[in-house]
Each structure stands twice: as structure tokens, then as C-alpha cells.
Amino acid sequence: MPPVMPPVAMSAGPGPRPLLVATDLDGTIVRSDGTVSARTVAAFARVEAAGARFVLVTGRPPRLMGGIAETFGHRGAAICSNGALIHDLATGKVVEENPIPVPELVEAAQRLRAAIPGLGLAVEYAAELAADPLYESGDWDADVEIDRIPDAELFGRPAPKLLGKHPELSADELLALARPVLDGIVNVYHSNGTRLIEVVAPGVSKASALAALARQHGIAAARTVAFGDMPNDLPMMAWAGTSYAVANAHRDVLDAADQVIGGHDEDGVAAVLERLFA
Incomplete structure (x- = not known):
């Protein structure tokens, strides 16, 4: 804090x-x-x-x-x-x-994984949450069942928000690593201290x-x-x-x-x- x-x-x-x-x-x-x-x-x-x-x-x-x-x-x-x-x-x-268009969604996911080993990724819709196997559920995810699906499906349709969660790095540390690699592709923020970053479409x-x-x-x-x-x-x-x-x-x-x-x-x-x- x-x-x-x-x-x-x-x-x-x-x-x-x-x-x-x-x-x-x-x-x-x-x-x-x-x-x-x-x-x-x-x-x-x-x-x-x-x-x-x-x-x-x-x-x-x-x-x-x-x-x-x-x-x-x-x-x-x-x-x-x-x-x-x-x-x-x-x-x-x-x-x-x-939403984030599919090409930008795929590119952002690839760049985040390359820059931040161990990062779990999830795609958040209005009422759904889908994720890869590394993404950790938490307090904000307690109300919804997380679909664990392959990348082709996970990043295969436009999504309002891409989430990245790390088992150790803080939200500030994640943001510092993510911003340079995502610059010009999407916008990235964080809204809490729970090892989570949030990605939205460019211009959003x-x-x-x-x-x-x-x-x-x-x-x-x-x-x-x-x-x-x-x-x-x-x-x-x-x-x-x-x-x-x-x-x-x-x-x-x-x-x-x-x-x-x-x-x-x-x-x-x-x-x-x-x-x-x-």
C-alpha cells in the first residue's frame, strides 16, 4: 500500500x-x-x-x-x-x-509472455472469463467459472480486456515491464496491488x-x-x-x-x- x-x-x-x-x-x-x-x-x-x-x-x-x-x-x-x-x-x-481486435490481442499476448516469464493470461468479457493454465484465480474471479481453453480459442475473438497475473511480481513491477513491449499496440494499466495488469484496445x-x-x-x-x-x-x-x-x-x-x-x-x-x- x-x-x-x-x-x-x-x-x-x-x-x-x-x-x-x-x-x-x-x-x-x-x-x-x-x-x-x-x-x-x-x-x-x-x-x-x-x-x-x-x-x-x-x-x-x-x-x-x-x-x-x-x-x-x-x-x-x-x-x-x-x-x-x-x-x-x-x-x-x-x-x-x-474490444481489442484479434490481431492486437494475439500480438499483445505473445509479447507479454516473452517479456514476463510465468505470467498467466486471461480474457475478460462482460459476463465470462477464460484463461490459460497459468492464470491464477483470485477474489475478483470468485463469482465466475474460469474456462481453461487453448490459445487459438482464447485469443480467437475480440475481447474487452486482457488480464495478466504473475505469481510473484507486483502490479507496479508488471506495469513497468509491460508498457515498453505493448507501446503502440494496446493500452495497459493496473487498478490494484494484486499482481495484476489490465490491457484494453488502443485508444481505449x-x-x-x-x-x-x-x-x-x-x-x-x-x-x-x-x-x-x-x-x-x-x-x-x-x-x-x-x-x-x-x-x-x-x-x-x-x-x-x-x-x-x-x-x-x-x-x-x-x-x-x-x-x-x-
Whole structure:
């Protein structure tokens, strides 16, 4: 875990209120016990009551969004799988998909295996997970049966996300090894410290999906605020007019954010929204 930084003093500040609020889930508004507090839910209701919009932006696939959808009343859409999927929280269906094309998927898998011996690979869809024999299941995979299939089938169709998990190397170490070999082919991030990296199609990120959503509603980046805690949040936070890192965030996120706020277990995001939408 990165060192916890004390939150800076915050005020709503001059200028107009945001028109769009984008937030990561795990480690940002989802607490250590896996819940979203009533205070946080009420804060996002305050955003809507003021006439602004909010969107949940996560590395989670849609299959892990059921509890979140229920918490927020099955309203609106969520950007899932680091921007690869747009998930309708009301219907539970994927309404847009930006998968990794097969040639890039095959090339990325080959390069990762060559650069990082012992790396297990999996392909994650909206509701399915398939993997090679080396891929280790974990907490995020507990709800789904993993299909162990040969490479020709595993990499034979476009996929929203390619996962790489190593038995020993940390997520930061994996990312440092993967970025140089995947540069120009696909985008690679990590969203936790569990020896896992996440690969999406070229041009796809939390930022690309958020920017597309903002354009649909005529909202400029300058009128958008974004909250996050992990490296996969950095593109979204860089795009938004104002970015906030929770105090428990990864060091790279703490360094990049415009403001550091209270941690996820302290309802830091809710505290900011209460001030912005007082």
C-alpha cells in the first residue's frame, strides 16, 4: 500500500459548479469492507438534484456491477472495464463495446509472455472469463467459472480486456515491464496491488469513454471533475477539468491529482461533493 497522505484543505472555490462528476469505484467510493456508505449515495443524489450528471467509471466488468447498481438505484450508465464497455445500470445490459481486435490481442499476448516469464493470461468479457493454465484465480474471479481453453480459442475473438497475473511480481513491477513491449499496440494499466495488469484496445481508456459521454451531453472537460485512486484512473483525471485523489491512492495518483482529499473509508468523495453542491 502507498503511504497515506493527509487531505488538503478544500473549498468549493470560485467558478461554476461541475456539470459532470466521474468517479472510480474500488478504493475511491467503495470502502475497505466492500460497501458504499449512505452518505456517499446521498452526495451523488445531491449532484443529480442540482441538475448535474454523474457516472461511475471502473475497471470492473459488468458482471461485478450488480451490487453497485442496486446501491445507486439502477440509474444511469457505468463505464466498465477501463472504458471498453458501457453498461446500462437500469437494464443490466452492455450498450457499447470497444474490444481489442484479434490481431492486437494475439500480438499483445505473445509479447507479454516473452517479456514476463510465468505470467498467466486471461480474457475478460462482460459476463465470462477464460484463461490459460497459468492464470491464477483470485477474489475478483470468485463469482465466475474460469474456462481453461487453448490459445487459438482464447485469443480467437475480440475481447474487452486482457488480464495478466504473475505469481510473484507486483502490479507496479508488471506495469513497468509491460508498457515498453505493448507501446503502440494496446493500452495497459493496473487498478490494484494484486499482481495484476489490465490491457484494453488502443485508444481505449477511462478518459476516452468519459470524453465521449461528455460530448453526448455537450459538457466540456473544464466542467467535469474526476475522483480516483489507481494508475488506471490517471487518463480520466488528466482529462477532467479538476481531479481529486483520495488519501489512500497510489503514489502516482497522489502526485498527479489537483487535490488530495479524505480517504475512501472516510467518505472523502462525499465530503467534496457536499461542498461543491451545497
